[in-house]
Amino acid sequence: MLDTHIIRNNPQKVTESCAKRGATFDAEVYAGLEQKRKTLQEKVQNLQEQRTKGADEIGKLVAQGGDLNQLKQQMQQVQQELKPAKKELDDLLEELRNIHLNLPNILDADVPVGKDANDNTLVLEWGDKPNFSFKPKEHYELFPQLMDFTIPGKMAGSRFSLLRGPMAQLHRALAQMMLDVHTRLHGYEEINIPLILNRDALTNSGQLPKFEEDLFHIKKGDDKDDNKGDDKGDGVDFYLSPTSEVGLVNIGSDTIYSGDELPVKVTCHSTCFRAEAGSYGKDVKGILRQHQFEKVELVQIVKSDKSEEALEEMVGQAQKILQMLELPYKVVTLCSGDIGFSAAKTYDLEVWLPGQDKYREVSSCSNCRDFQARRMQARWVTDPGTNKKELVHTLNGSGLAVGRTLIAVLENNQTADGKVKIPEALKPYLSEDFPELLGD
């Protein structure tokens, strides 16, 4: 959520930022609503003041034993005027809040302007792409016996996979290694977190209300009726976590940190669930784009003046994993048209996939500045003397997507006879009898 003062006093800034993203913000309509809000709010607050004063007076009269009837009637009239005005105000405030919740974050000044992924700008390239004397295979062509897609089809549906034996172990080893690097080398605390989340949590991090169609919406077994998420009578809506970013960021919701508690640095290996609506026909083969995948996530909650350096740090930490695995990659800055809703600035790490002859995203590291913090009321005390508070800044980054990293390991280390050389960095995480060459 944006600072409402910016929206009110500097609407062209919002309009511009939205335009860069390919979204629209109608400053005039907004100004009209704001004008109405001011008038109404003034009226309501006035009446509320009258109500309080009148009630106090009646209180005194009761104590003195005076006649209440006349005052009571007056107060009833105030109430009659107040009720509809309050209702009107509440509706208006909700309308405004909806607008606020659907406005994307303001972009950092150095975010390149562009339409889509083609306009992302290159930051750096690392590693040498492997030279194959043969046509490299795609990951799902390499070991069909260890990576199955038909069995999941019958128990779950499309976009699910089944990994077997050494493939499953390799996948697990990757996650383990990432977690160890981030906890031991990079100073993150390992967290294990709920994967079923309520609307509030997802609203705080920015997935809701705008991107409901990307989520799996679930309900308890005994909820027969509709759940509207309106907290009226019928329980609470639940969603499967699309990324542990949501849970990790929400650790800070409704929290006032003291300065020495920051930065909070947390990491989590978790399963992620995404509906992948609107990606029909896209990356249908293999494990690249699944409804269910695993990811090691990094989240930092930092003082408001520290988020820029924290972003750089985080990108470095994600890169460390690729370097340890000796996988060629590049780092790009996402352009205005490609960047996510909550982010002010985002770097993507794209790993080289020789089978596809393309770089593909394995990590996305974003500085959300105070966007999520405002939604979830996460602040820190800047000065204990005056007790002054400021919103914290939040950052998230994948470190890394486990399945996609597995793809990269398989494709980059394949041999002419269809086997895969295991990277040194993974060996401590594999069983002793794990073959030097997968496929042997």
Next chain:
RNA sequence: GGAGAGGUGGCAGAGUGGUCGAAUGCGGCGGUCUUGAAAACCGUUGACUUGCAAAGGUCCGGGGGUUCGAAUCCCUCCCUCUCCGCCA
């Protein structure tokens, strides 16, 4: 799933219809004392929000209701704790 008890400021914990935004303690901040620190003592200290300001409004788990007036009464949902059952 059954039975019970609760949800109040950074924390602990009073408050059961009328100056209660809320006692008290701890913690925080400032000060006195001290070579310095601790202790003691004094003062101060909730959040959000409208407004240029003056001055207001909202908030006692969420939502709704009763009332002139609700932290306090009613309805409903959520959460926590204890006991029993079940279960990884």
